Amino acid sequence: xxxxxxxxxxxxxxxxxxxxxxxxxxxxxxxxxxxxxxxxxxxxxxxxxxxxxxxxxxxxxxxxxxxxxxxxxxxxxxxxxxxxxxxxxxxxxxxxxxxxxxxxxxxxxxxxx
Amino acid sequence: xxxxxxxxxxxxxxxxxxxxxxxxxxxxxxxxxxxxxxxxxxxxxxxxxxxxxxxxxxxxxxxxxxxxxxxxxxxxxxxxxxxxxxxxxxxxxxxxxxxxxxxxxxxxxx
Numbered sequence: 001x002x003x004x005x006x007x008x009x010x011x012x013x014x015x016x017x018x019x020x021x022x023x024x025x026x027x028x029x030x031x032x033x034x035x036x037x038x039x040x041x042x043x044x045x046x047x048x049x050x051x052x053x054x055x056x057x058x059x060x061x062x063x064x065x066x067x068x069x070x071x072x073x074x075x076x077x078x079x080x081x082x083x084x085x086x087x088x089x090x091x092x093x094x095x096x097x098x099x100x101x102x103x104x105x106x107x108x109x110x111x112x113x
Numbered sequence: 114x115x116x117x118x119x120x121x122x123x124x125x126x127x128x129x130x131x132x133x134x135x136x137x138x139x140x141x142x143x144x145x146x147x148x149x150x151x152x153x154x155x156x157x158x159x160x161x162x163x164x165x166x167x168x169x170x171x172x173x174x175x176x177x178x179x180x181x182x183x184x185x186x187x188x189x190x191x192x193x194x195x196x197x198x199x200x201x202x203x204x205x206x207x208x209x210x211x212x213x214x215x216x217x218x219x220x221x222x223x
Contacts, residue, residue: 004156020143033211040121042213043157056210090156104149104156 004093004105013081021108023091029048032074033102034066036089043090080102081112086106114139119205119214128223132189136214139183143204146178148187151199151216160210171205173199192221 011021025032031050035043037046045058049068064077072093078085088109092102121135126132134148146165149157161176164171169176177186185202197217 035213040215042117042119042203042215044213046209092156102157102159104158106154106156 004091004103006089006091006105006108008108009106010109010111012113015081015112017081018077019081021078021089021091021110023074023076023105024095025072025074025091026103029093029095029103029112030070030072031074031096033094034074034076034090035092037088037090037107038062039087042088046076046079048066065112078110082103083112084111086112114191115215116140116212117202119202119216120217121215123218123220125220125222128194130192130221131220132187132192132196132219134187134189134200134202134217134219136185137183138185138204138212140204140206141180141183142206145187145205146176146196147177147203147205148174148185149201149213150201151154151201153198163193175179194221194223197221 006028007022033048035085036046037043040090043058046060046064053070065077068074087109090104090107094101117136117138148161150160151157163178165178166178166180172192175188197220200216201216202214205211
């Protein structure tokens with residue numbers, strides 16, 4: 001299977017709940033990066049995993065956490081959801097750690113009410 | 114100050130026009146510069162990638178980087194309605210120091 005797939009596509013959660021978003025990286029890619037894109041804004045870097053190790057983190061609180069699995073798929077977990085967490089969450093995979101080869105998924109639209 | 118600044122538009126042009134999209138950045142350490150196109154309800158897709166200063170052309174698209182003025186441009190020739198999308202510029206200086214602009218929404222009218 002080619003391309004990056006994310007699930008679910010849409011999600012509605014209540015403030016204070018926890019959510020897990022999933023990403024299957026493109027075949028052959030060993031790096032996954034997660035981004036948050038608020039409406040009308042550019043994507044903001046959350047963190048990056050390279051071969052199951054976290055190797056970078058943006059300015060997001062600790063309640064944003066993640067994992068990368070041996071098959072290079074990944075999860076983004078967000079605890080204690082806040083209204084401002086409502087956004088499109090994008091996963092991007094690449095071979096190596098650079099951004100030039102990013103392939104983005106279509107994202108998960110999270111709404112916190 | 115944001116790392117990468119971009120005029121949000123929207124920008125509306127007639128079909129066939131030349132489109133100029135621009136960004137500025139603040140960190141002189143940035144070495145890699147990219148343009149992404151994002152259609153509604155989709156993730157960004159890479160259009161152009163350049164290293165350091167200079168021009169790069171790919172079909173109807175030309176990317177330009179001027180490091181002396183910290184200015185990034187994307188030109189679209191013979192614009193088509195299918196070019197209507199949000200265009201995001203991005204800059205990078207380390208494998209995990211990657212910053213996007215806020216995006217410019219382009220509408221090409223038939």
